[in-house]
Amino acid sequence: MSVTAARGFTASGVSAGIKDSGAPDLALVVNRGPSYAAAAVFTSNRVQAAPVRWSRRVIGDGALAAVVLNSGGANACTGPAGEDDARAMAERTARALRVEAEQVAVCSTGLIGVPLPMDRVTAGIDAAAAELSEDGGEAAAIAIKTTDSVHKTAVASGSGPDSGPRSGSGPGPGWTVGGMAKGAGMLAPGLATMLVVLTTDADVSAPTLDSALRQAVRTTFDRVDSDGCMSTNDTVLLLASGASGVRPDPAEFAEAVHGVCLDLALRLVADAEGASKEIEVRVVGAASEQDAVTVGRSIARNNLLKCALHGEDPNWGRVLSAIGTTSAVFDPDRLDVSINGVRVCRDGAAGEPRDKVDLSGRAVTVTVDLRSGDASATIWTNDLTAAYVHENSAYSS
Structure with a gap:
């Protein structure tokens, strides 16, 4: 169930026509609350895509209501028009969901230097908003693939504030961490050429999310070094809905986040372009x-x-x-x-x-x-x- 394993989240993935193949290429992940706490880690590449710049700004207050993601175009090195396109994606998503644009993170992946076909992107956002569901996590994970041969998801959960995380396939009576990732090349420290969205229904503050995420990324995604190349678009987001009503022990929550990140990082390595080992x-x-x-x-x-x-x-x-x-x-x-x-x-x-x-x-x-x-x-x-x-x-x- 990927990012919708955690309660309080819906997702979708559609074919917007960004890819010439007609494959799914646009996804939404939406936090329905009651909490909207969020944290993020971005590429350390000094050349950063417009979506990264936009998302860096909006995550500043530690809250997000949604993430819009596209594959088939990185919107990197596209000048002022690319900045406008990233903002337009957030604004169109916000309009469809009736939230503020500053509550929407934007992620893009694909070829650098090519403008997005914004008429198709915006129409795709509307279509994705109409298909949001609690079962849409897998469709979202498929829609963010580029050279990936498989979509990548992971889930962990904890049964309450006094118990540790356990592996699982869906939400339990306690709290859950779910996630999806894309990436198959340009895997090197400074994250990888990847987009990752993690969700949790635990009742966790933005500072706690930030601490857990940075600890996890440091020893998982930042230690994947497939080909020594660093991307312009790397983004890892962690959103909390608080829908479980459970406030877990911070150390146990951090362990669960680390487990999901490690699972996804190893899936990136396993799917690296052309690899046989x-x-x-x-x-x-x-x-x-x-x-x-x-x-x-x-x-x-x-x-x-x-x-x-x-x-x-x-x-x-x-x-x-x-x-x-x-x-x-x-x-x-x-x-x-x-x-x-x-x-x-x-x-x-x-x-x-x-x-x-x-x-x-x-x-x-x-x-x-x-x-x-x-x-x-x-x-x-x-x-x-x-x-x-x-x-x-x-x-x-």
């Missing part, structure tokens, strides 16, 4: 968390290693080379590397025979022990394939 880079024994993240990202962005793993070659030398480009604290003669459980490098030299490593499956785990402290971090990435190159060489054609 899902690679988990675990860095342990670091002097600091920042060192662990820096080393993990260097490994995840090493194209030689990504090619090797695609070819099922456990080339640990490329791991060491990536580590060596960082400023992290380590002794090169004390580095250990394991690939899928086999310690192929011990003390900075050859360990177990490489032919013991089974890389025939899709899942790959690279574990690095810096032996310099107690901190750790995990980065998720993919292999580099000919299919990725092909898909991105023809993306705008």
Whole structure:
């Protein structure tokens, strides 16, 4: 049920004609209250799309009544006209829902530099408003896809203020967190080329939402590094309706938000463009968390290693080379590397025979022990394939 798993929300997804294929391309997510608390995290790219600029402004008071999203066009690098179009999307949505435009966030995804066909967009908003329902979460998730092969949703819930979150397929007697995401390429720190909408029926204030969201994003979406590229449109929104009437423990609520974000982040990695391997880079024994993240990202962005793993070659030398480009604290003669459980490098030299490593499956785990402290971090990435190159060489054609 995605974003409508939480009570107090309706959603829809329609085909507005933005995409030439005729596939669904416009979605609405609406908070029916009684609370309208919200929080957001946006791309750290200095080149930001008009919808990001608009949404940054309207989230300032910590409240949202709705989100309008389109795929098929990013409305990025479109000049003053793009700013006008983002505002027009919010105003048209507000008119259809009888709310204020400043209560509407706008999200767009697709090709950069191409103006949106606003006549189709506005007509699509009206159509989406007419189809809003409590069962519309899946349709909304489908409508925001671009190169995604599957739509991505996740749900977690808690039974009351004194109990922790549990996985589930829909709302329980307590409170629920639901979410949807899109993204299959340009996955790198600073979020990813993704749009994410999270909802909850918990009675949670905007500051609590903001704290939970930022904690969750820092160790989930911000640690997905599929291809080292950062988007102009990344947006993660968290809206609370308060419809359950339950005010959960903040720590337990944050855990549930983290769980949904992690679920969605791993779905992004699993659906990355052209990928044949899902690679988990675990860095342990670091002097600091920042060192662990820096080393993990260097490994995840090493194209030689990504090619090797695609070819099922456990080339640990490329791991060491990536580590060596960082400023992290380590002794090169004390580095250990394991690939899928086999310690192929011990003390900075050859360990177990490489032919013991089974890389025939899709899942790959690279574990690095810096032996310099107690901190750790995990980065998720993919292999580099000919299919990725092909898909991105023809993306705008």
